[in-house]
Amino acid sequence: MHWIDPACLPEAKGTLTQFLLNPHGEPDGFILDGQRQVHFPPHLGTHIAQRVAPGDTVTVRGVRPRTANIIAAVSIAVDDGEPVVDEGPHRDDDRHERPEVETHAAEVTGTVMLSLHGPRGELRGALLDDGMSLRMPPHAAEELQAYLAPGARAQAWGDMVENTHGRTLDVSEIAEQADPGSAADADAGTDA
Structure with a gap:
C-alpha cells in the first residue's frame, strides 16, 4: 500500500x-x-x-x-x-523471494480462538488455543466456516512449518471434533 x-x-x-x-x-x-x-x-x-x-x-x-x-x-x-x-x-528492483522452508506432515487438534482473515477480510484460517495457526485458501475457508469459528474444536492435517516466530499448518484436511477428549470421535475429514 x-x-x-x-x-x-x-x-x-x-x-x-x-x-x-x-x-x-x-x-x-x-x-x-x-x-x-x-x-x-x-x-x-x-x-x-x-x-x-x-x-x-x-x-x-x-x-x-x-x-x-x-x-x-x-x-x-x-x-x-x-x-x-x-x-x-x-523498491529499487529488490524482488521479494520466498525462502526455502522445511515442512513436515502434522496433525493438530485444538479450540479455535480467533478466525484469521486476509487483508481484504476474506476468511483464510484460524488461530488455535495453543498458538498454532491454520491456513488455507479463501475458497476452502469459506466452505468450512463452521470449522474455523471461535469455540469450534478442530482437528487438522497438513504441512507444518515452525520457526522462532511461530507455527502454522497449511491445511489439507480438517474435521470438527465432537468430543474434546477423543480425537477418534472427529467428524469425517474434509479436504481444504
Whole structure:
C-alpha cells in the first residue's frame, strides 16, 4: 500500500501477542491484545520481526475491511521507534523471494480462538488455543466456516512449518471434533 499516506489512517495501539506465519514460514501478521489480527505483506515480515517482538506495545496505522476484525497495516511502530512503512514490494528492483522452508506432515487438534482473515477480510484460517495457526485458501475457508469459528474444536492435517516466530499448518484436511477428549470421535475429514 505504498501510495497511502499512513498519517491519514486510523491508529490502533496495543500489545503484540504473537506473530502469524504464512505457509512459507514468513511472518505476515500478528495478534494485537490477543483479539485483533494485524496483517502485513510478507516482504515486510523479516524487517518487522527484527523491530518488534511479542510483549511490545505497537502502534498500527492501516485500513480495516468491513467484514472482519483485522487491520491491513500500512505502518507499524514501537513506542519510541521509527515506523516500518509499507512502500510496496518492489523498491529499487529488490524482488521479494520466498525462502526455502522445511515442512513436515502434522496433525493438530485444538479450540479455535480467533478466525484469521486476509487483508481484504476474506476468511483464510484460524488461530488455535495453543498458538498454532491454520491456513488455507479463501475458497476452502469459506466452505468450512463452521470449522474455523471461535469455540469450534478442530482437528487438522497438513504441512507444518515452525520457526522462532511461530507455527502454522497449511491445511489439507480438517474435521470438527465432537468430543474434546477423543480425537477418534472427529467428524469425517474434509479436504481444504
